[in-house]
Amino acid sequence: MRILLINPPVPDINAIRDHYRADEEMELNKRELIGPPLALNDIAGALRNEEVRIADLKFENDEQKNFDFEKATYDELTSFSPDIVGITCLTAHVNSAKKILKVVRDFNQKILTVIGGLHTTLNPHDFSMPEVDLVVIGLGKRTMRSVVDAFKADTSRPDFAKIPGLGIRVNGELKFTRQQSEMSRKEIKEEHYLYYDKDEYFPDRDLTSRYNYIIEQNNFKVHYINTSLGCTDKCSFCGLWKFASGYYIPREVPSIIREIKTMDEYPAIRMVDSHTYGNIENSRLMFQSLIDENIQHGYIVDVRTDTVVKHPDVFELSAKAGVKVAILGFEATTDEELEKYNKKSSIANTIQAIDTLHDAGIWCAGNYIIGPHYEEKDFERVEKFITDHPILFAGFTVMTPYPGTPQYEAMKDQIINTNLDYYNLVNSVVKTKLPEDVFYNRVVDLYKLSQLARVEFMKQAGMKRPEARKDT
Numbered sequence: 483m484r485i486l487l488i489n490p491p492v493p494d495i496n497a498i499r500d501h502y503r504a505d506e507e508m509e510l511n512k513r514e515l516i517g518p519p520l521a522l523n524d525i526a527g528a529l530r531n532e533e534v535r536i537a538d539l540k541f542e543n544d545e546q547k548n549f550d551f552e553k554a555t556y557d558e559l560t561s562f563s564p565d566i567v568g569i570t571c572l573t574a575h576v577n578s579a580k581k582i583l584k585v586v587r588d589f590n591q592k593i594l595t596v597i598g599g600l601h602t603t604l605n606p607h608d609f610s611m612p613e614v615d616l617v618v619i620g621l622g623k624r625t626m627r628s629v630v631d632a633f634k635a636d637t638s639r640p641d642f643a644k645i646p647g648l649g650i651r652v653n654g655e656l657k658f659t660r661q662q663s664e665m666s667r668k669e670i671k672e673e674h675y676l677y678y679d680k681d682e683y684f685p686d687r688d689l690t691s692r693y694n695y696i697i698e699q700n701n702f703k704v705h706y707i708n709t710s711l712g713c714t715d716k717c718s719f720c721g722l723w724k725f726a727s728g729y730y731i732p733r734e735v736p737s738i739i740r741e742i743k744t745m746d747e748y749p750a751i752r753m754v755d756s757h758t759y760g761n762i763e764n765s766r767l768m769f770q771s772l773i774d775e776n777i778q779h780g781y782i783v784d785v786r787t788d789t790v791v792k793h794p795d796v797f798e799l800s801a802k803a804g805v806k807v808a809i810l811g812f813e814a815t816t817d818e819e820l821e822k823y824n825k826k827s828s829i830a831n832t833i834q835a836i837d838t839l840h841d842a843g844i845w846c847a848g849n850y851i852i853g854p855h856y857e858e859k860d861f862e863r864v865e866k867f868i869t870d871h872p873i874l875f876a877g878f879t880v881m882t883p884y885p886g887t888p889q890y891e892a893m894k895d896q897i898i899n900t901n902l903d904y905y906n907l908v909n910s911v912v913k914t915k916l917p918e919d920v921f922y923n924r925v926v927d928l929y930k931l932s933q934l935a936r937v938e939f940m941k942q943a944g945m946k947r948p949e950a951r952k953d954t
């Protein structure tokens with residue numbers, strides 16, 4: 483079978499960037515939002531005996547001005563002639579994905595079309611449309627393997643009904659098979675998740691090696707790895723815990739180590755977990771094993787502030803193992819805001835976590851959510867906080883109620899922009915309390931201040947970014 487997997491483009495709509503003066507560079511440069519579509523590498527890992535191609539149209543669109551992704555899709559279809567097209571989908575991808583699906587259907591009615599990802603899992607009905615045959619809900623690796631096998635067995639009347647985690651389009655409606663949400667933790671781990679732990683199914687990263695995923699500042703080649711599934715918490719604005727049916731399931735450490743051993747060509751590895759340290763003993767074992775086996779990469783991890791505060795020793799160990807940057811969702815600058823987000827942490831933890839990570843030699847990339855209700859006093863409070871607690875990179879996302887999250891349910895009546903092209907964390911889809919221009923200019927001010935704070939922080943800490951490795 484020939485299977486074409488597509489990462490759709492995210493439309494380049496960015497109100498924050500548009501409020502920078504023409505002669506100023508936005509600190510959050512575009513390159514930092516470029517990386518491999520691990521979902522597709524991952525699925526391809528389970529399809530190694532098939533002919534698979536990955537088209538990263540997001541990458542191409544980010545790199546080339548006026549990139550025509552519909553034409554690029556058509557060209558891929560013509561040259562590769564796939565039997566199946568699979569598309570991955572976040573919320574900001576939805577409209578591009580729908581256009582791609584139309585191109586595929588118009589090209590050849592017989593191609594089986596499959597769409598999966600975070601958005602389809604939380605909102606499967608958004609893809610109840612004639613151009614879609616199967617919607618994948620939840621983990622996709624085993625599901626896609628089963629779909630391909632069923633299609634291979636009978637292309638004219640494939641039987642998908644026994645494959646869990648699907649919405650099958652029958653007579654214009656989605657018919658759901660047994661869902662991941664009906665499975666116990668044990669079952670997800672045994673039946674789906676452990677599928678990730680067989681070496682022959684590790685992500686196929688070669689399929690995207692023609693794209694240049696690098697961390698621009700130091701020219702490091704980067705790739706991603708999953709070391710866990712789900713999260714320990716249930717923040718109101720986040721869909722990741724729902725995706726994993728509320729479970730946190732860490733991977734077995736030996737399998738993580740074996741997978742990292744296949745990633746020699748990537749000096750930088752980002753652990754794209756919701757929470758890399760959700761099971762602290764597993765994390766301790768993972769970082770100790772990396773040290774014991776002398777496996778050397780620079781790692782980027784995702785962590786909650788309360789975990790850092792509770793387990794400072796694990797972060798010293800992590801730094802020894804090569805962790806260079808920790809990504810943290812700070813989200814807010816008051817405890818009341820954190821409570822509203824159901825973050826189950828505190829500002830005291832934020833401050834302590836920054837200090838603990840810096841003491842360990844780990845740089846922080848922390849994100850703050852800027853609400854549409856923010857007034858001058860709120861911006862001033864954030865400004866003071868980021869100046870008082872400078873880090874390597876403070877980022878600011880505009881509060882975006884993503885469909886399928888509790889925040890969406892709470893805010894849906896306030897949404898004034900339902901065009902999902904704008905749901906990329908840099909545009910407000912709810913009316914801002916300050917005049918729009920003032921609101922975005924204040925976010926721009928935050929970015930500028932964050933840059934100054936970073937320069938000051940690096941000077942004080944005597945730090946500089948690591949040099950590029952000679953062989954990259």
Ligand code: B12
Pocket residue numbers: 489490491492514515516517518519520521522524525540567568569570571572573574596597598599600601618620621622623625626706708720721722754755756757784884905906907908
């Ligand atoms: C790494 C990452 C990135 C990378 C790379 C993304 C890429 N693919 O190009 C970078 C830094 C570039 C990035 C950018 C953005 N990101 Co991002 N990113 C992540 C992160 C940290 C991990 C995603 C990941 O790789 N997961 C691992 C894979 C294996 O999991 P998965 O995608 O869920 O795939 C599984 C299933 O969903 C399913 N599946 C998925 N696709 C398909 C397709 C088929 C055919 C099948 C069968 C199954 C299937 O099977 C897979 C394996 O089981 C998440 C947060 C997190 N911790 O998860 C945010 C996250 C996904 N990003 C988010 C956002 C908003 C963005 C941006 C839009 C932000 C922006 N300002 O532009 C951009 C655009 C991304 C894009 N793809 O175009 C949001 C999405 C929210 C939403 N509801 O849509 C998240 C959840 C973070 C958040 N703040 O909430 N991101």
Ligand code: SF4
Pocket residue numbers: 713714715716717720721722723756757786811
């Ligand atoms: S801790 Fe992070 S990943 Fe977990 S639910 Fe909250 S925001 Fe989502």
